[in-house]
Amino acid sequence: MILTCPVCQAGNSAPNQCRRCKADLSLVWNLELQRQSLFGQVRVCLAEKNYPRALNLLAELAQLRSDVEVDKLTAAVRLLAGDFAGAYLGRPRE
Numbered sequence: 001m002i003l004t005c006p007v008c009q010a011g012n013s014a015p016n017q018c019r020r021c022k023a024d025l026s027l028v029w030n031l032e033l034q035r036q037s038l039f040g041q042v043r044v045c046l047a048e049k050n051y052p053r054a055l056n057l058l059a060e061l062a063q064l065r066s067d068v069e070v071d072k073l074t075a076a077v078r079l080l081a082g083d084f085a086g087a088y089l090g091r092p093r094e
């Protein structure tokens with residue numbers, strides 16, 4: 001996993017401290033690990049066709065950090081669940 005430092009924008013592959021500016025990245029790193037775990041749980045739900053649980057996990061993911069990946073996966077799960085209107089994202093993020 002590569003984590004972009006919120007202070008200096010350097011890419012970091014090791015936890016806890018930015019390799020360039022030495023900022024403490026432990027909280028951000030833990031959030032990203034939590035997100036990866038939630039993405040894994042979403043994949044399990046999709047394999048089991050448990051779309052309501054997958055959508056709940058995606059809402060948790062969006063609360064941690066919402067991004068295009070979460071938006072697209074949420075739309076795809078809504079399509080799989082038959083919620084075609086809910087799958088519409090409107091204008092895409094830039």
Ligand SMILES: [Zn+2]
Pocket residue numbers: 005006007008009010018019020021022023
């Ligand atoms: Zn940095």
